Amino acid sequence: MQKMTNESELLEASVAGNTEAFGSIVERYQSLICGITYSATGNLSKSEELAQETFIRAWKGLSGLKELGKFRGWLCTIARNAVKTSIRQRMRDATVASVPIEDAGQIESVEPGPVERVISKEQQAIVWGALQRIPEKYREPIVLFYRQKQSVNQAAGGLGLSEDVVRQRLSRGRKLLKAEIATVVEEVLGRTGPSKVFTVAVVAALPALTAQTATAAVAGAAVKGAPAVKAVFLSGLSGAVLGPLLGLLGGIFGTWMSIKNTQSARERRFMVIMGIACWIALILFIAVPLVLSLTGVIPKLAYWPSFGLFFVLLAPSIVWSNARQRRIQKEEGTYVEVEFRPAKLTKSNIYGAFGGSIFGSVCWIFVLAFLTKDWLIALSVLIFSVILFFISTKKCLGETSKFFGILLIDMAAIALITFVIVNLRWERWMEFYRDSYSGSFDMPLWGMNLILLAVFSVLLGLFVLVIRKERQYREIKSEGNEKRQKKTARPV
Known part of the structure; x- marks a missing residue:
């Protein structure tokens, strides 16, 4: 078979299940991905472990990538998400402490006997200690530059930046490094990049595609x-x-x-x-x-x-x-x-209003929980909604004048349950999303909380205004009735 060199051909062959073609892709991007993971972790072995995980995830999700021309950016996103997930798992696991810099050399590498064995743990500690003090925007270009044979073009392509910007960041990053350490950093980074053994290890670890999946992938690409x-x-x-x-x-x-x-x-x-x-x-x-x-x-x-x-x-x-x-x-x-006049409420109006507001407000949580197979949350949301609906409609049918007040209480309850569920499960849902590889969007928990706070603040504020208007109307109407009664009772 003629050797393929065009990246599009390699990717199409990889989608069809050709591991040899994907091995060529790994060889092209391994320095970039290992550079990204090392820049975030500072641990040679861990960085290669995460890089290997990145390529395996990419192999599994490649058929879902709609635009193969965006493969590099997509691959970098998977690498960064893998790093984020790894850091979060370490922080959550109280029994597993972070690996100290001085113990970096004691971790088993994914490559049994390459250059990393020559680099002493003291050198690794010096290099990462120096790099760690540099802001990430300068650290990542330095790592990629030395890992990719001092090519500004390749470093710029990997970061998705212009060459001028990368040169500026390299210049600033070098200035932040002490002169005597800069040489050690250059030497260690240049000697610890992934070799052919890394490529072989990744290809060997690739899970096989089923015949049905491969056929569907070829059809989708063709x-x-x-x-x-x-x-x-x-x-x-x-x-x-x-x-x-x-x-x-x-x-x-x-x-x-x-x-x-x-x-x-x-x-x-x-x-x-x-x-x-x-x-x-x-x-x-x-x-x-x-x-x-x-x-x-x-x-x-x-x-x-x-x-x-x-x-x-x-x-x-x-x-x-x-x-x-x-x-x-x-x-x-x-x-x-x-003149403000509260609408006359019928039984169907009440059922429709409470059904739409309650089930409509929580349906997105139910859908997310269902898609991420979070069955407990999906069932809990459904039960909560049904109970709230029956209690609210029963209360309102007995006293329709309290319609907006009941609706306000419902919105407050929905806001509370939404904040609780989102803060408990959002990270799990986002991890499921990252594993789907369908995009690079990653909504942080604080961002989601901010959106929810804005939405519920507006809704609750509107309900409060309507309730105030309704009370004013009833007070005016009550005063008018009293005046009419006094006029009627006045003796002629």
Whole structure:
């Protein structure tokens, strides 16, 4: 068989189950991946162990990589996630202490007898002690530079940075190293890179693909319209395109109704201007970033900050717009005071309101727990939702005037259970996600807590405002009834 050198061919052959082709991939990227893992751990043996784990994970998940051209970045993400998982496991396991630097040489290497045996544990301690004091943004380029035969181009490619940026970081990193230590660092890093033995060890450890998996992988790589690819495309289309399209139709209807309900030419002009401004913002902040992310021009994660910014700006814009519209109506003499009147609640209204709010609020937790096979949490969420639904509806049917108060208590209970579950299980769910290799997104626990805090704060705040409005309405109505009763009781 003719030897393949093109990376795309090697990856396609690897997807089909060709271990020899994947061995060539390992040989190309082993210095990069070992450099990344060493830069994070400072332990030669552990870094190669994590690098080997990275390649095995990549082998298992390669068929799920939709764009083979992004293999290098995807592989680096797996390596960094493997490091994070390893560090978290060490921290959680109280019985297993972190390996001291001075004991680094006592750990068994994945390679039985290569250069690492020549490097003394004192040298390893000196090197890592010097590197550890350097910020990671400078440490990683230094490690990759010396591990990859002092090639700025390869180091830049591995980090996904320009060569100029890598040169600047190398220069800064060298300055942070003491002159007498810099030579030792260069020597040790240059001599401890993975060799051919590492490649052989990885290939030998690769689990075999079943015939069915290999056939499906070949079909997926050869035919762009294969069922698996169509399924991925359709799921992405439904989430990323269908949702915005439905929102677009709703937005068009809402804009048309806002303009239609105006009472004067001046108010109509204002609403037309606001409608145009809103659509321009929608295009700039949501439509354009969405198209760019779906076509791969910008990273997919870059879409979400723009999406969030749109809604951050939307709230104050709506408040200002409503205030301005009321002012115009008052100046034009068309303003009518809107009286708050609580809606009349029927049995079906109550069931629908509580069912939608309770089950809708926790369904994402149930789905995540189900997908990660966290059956205990999935069952607990389901039981909690059913019990809360029956208690709330029974209480509200007995006293409909307390509808919003009960709903507020429900939201507080849902917020509490959500925070508890997320803080207990989020790391496990993210580990399951990392093992799926479907992307590079990694939401930290603090970030998730921040999002939940913002969402529930807004919801609870809205319920409090509605309850206050309802109480004011009832007080005004009660005062009116008392005045009418006094007038009726007054003797003629």
